[in-house]
Amino acid sequence: MACSEPSPVIEAVLADLLSETRETRFADEHGLSTVRDLSSWRDAVPIRPYQALEPYIDRELDGEEAVLTRSPPYAFLRTSGTSGKPKLVPTTRHWRVRYRGPALYAQWGLYFKLLGLTRLDEENVLDLSWERTAVTSTVRGYPVYGISQRPASVGSGDWTPSWYDAPWSVDETGQGDYFDRLYTKLRLLAGRDVRLVVSVNPSKIVSLAEHLGRSADRLMRDIHDGGLNGRAHPLAPASPELARRLHAAMRFGDGTLRLTDLWPRLSLLVCWNSASARLYRSWVERLVPDVPLIPFSATGTEGVVTLPVDTHPSSGPLAINQGIYEFVPWTADDGGAIPSDASTLDFAQLELGATYRLVMSQANGLYRYDVGDVYRPIGWVGRVPRLEFLGRAGFQSSFTGEKLTEADVVGAVHRSLGESWPDCPVFSCVPVWDTPPGYTIAMERTSAVAHLSAGRLADRVDRELSELNIEYAEKRRTGRLRPIRVTWLRHHAFGRVDQTRARQGTATAQLKHHWIQKDSALLDTLESLGQILPSPTGSVCLMAGA
Secondary structure (H helix, E strand, C coil), rough: CCCCCCCHHHHHHHHHHHHHHHHCCCHHHHHHHHHHCCHHHHHHHCEEEEEHHEEEEEEEHHHCCCCCCCCEEEEEEEEECCCCCCCHHHHHHHHHHHHHHHHHHHHHHHHHHHHHHCCCCCCHHEECCCCCCCCCEEEEEEEEEECEECCCCCCCCCCCCCCCCCCCHEECCCCCHHHHHHHHHHHCCCCCCCCEEEEHHHHHHHHHHHHHHHHHHHHHHHHCCCCECCCCCCCCCCHHHHHHHHHHHHHCCCCCCCCHHCCCCCEHHHHHHHHHHHHHHHHHHHHHCCCCCECCCCEECCCCCCCCCCCCCCCECCCCCCCCEEECCCCCCCCCCCCCCCCCHHHHHHCCCCCEEEEECCCCCCCCEEEEEEEEEEEEEECCEEEEEEEEECCEEEECCCEHHHHHHHHHCCCCCCHHHHHHHCCCEEEECCCCCCCEEEECHHHHHHCCCHHHHHHHHHHHHHHHHEEEEHHCCCCCCCCCCEEEEECCCCCCCCHHHHHHCCHHHCCCCCEEECCHHHHHHHHHHHCCCECCCCCCCCCCCC
């Protein structure tokens, strides 16, 4: 109904935003008492990046009341910091109960419908999109945590599913080993009727499936004897019959224990499937074959942008009941902040196939916020556009104007590996300052690439990058960039990096894989963890392929 008649929904959201600003410092400074419609809202409030909103957020952190919203913030959500230092986003009970909670109920309602169920019991779901953790960080007395960390529900309108208190959803400290927590989930849900696995980022489903394969013998031993990690556990009874069935599945299959062996009625996977996340699709399908995959909502710490309403593989309609959304036409060389007085379009004015920067207003106090994300309309649901997330504006690497993107790098590696691409190991492209500077492909050395030397693969990738990116080719031709280098890593090296980041306090949903890095820090981390393989000469393989 909202998609077919969007105007009343938008009017209600704007009225609520204005109500939330009433008698606040922000309203006084921007003359919002006279604002009645979207046109006057745009005239009164300039477009701002986070840095320009930060002084208001600092006032809230200092305890000042009614700065951005009438509903006071009770906590601040920390972003993953992919665009620089982490940001702190205020979260209020009003925002959680009126907006965030209902969005999640709507999203999960689609999953129930697709599974033919009216509700999901706790054993039917492995929900990797959030985890119950204790709050261990504060800023000026306010709790601070990631959006995937849910220390407490704030009421019936907040997202409080039947598995909220399930033991596989709770991590009391938030400090446990990442892979140990994955194993605990697998063990406690072994033999249960899991129908659905949900994650924000597909890398977590990959980690789960690969960890099951690595832990198969340990898991079958625990299942046969009873217990968790060899110790008695009330929710992990012995089941020799299940252990025998899993062993048979491995013996008569390809020797790998799969999620569908553990949960034969697994019927649906949910995760992001656009921008760089789409590159995981073939990987997920190989690890969890014959299980449909649909997208998670386009959502971030700042707010929800799209919600899935059907089985479209990569996108959903704009979530018009979540905020006020405006759009600015975007081109690939435009990575700076949107001018504060830039003209914007509303969603009805968008052209299919064009690309746009998003400006968002949410009831958490982020008003006309320059999100930094790029979207492309690819269709319509009623009168509302179906938007596909393309990535961050300006998320690229450039030493001398080559403007290398994730799509460039993935395309070059894809073409370099040819028929081996479906089994491509995890990799990332790292900018390395040198004289001249250049790029290093850090790639896990698996059987799929065992036939290649670092130098041979580096030559191929360098050649393909020059085909895909003419600026890169010109910089290589003129000697302003050195040739690509390849550094071999141990198998599961990126998993070890994620494990280390999780131990250091990064929320697991924020452990996002990037196919191109902003700097060379990743190589330092890999070396410190002992994940870089020695070169044939015996030295650490940082210069392979030179």
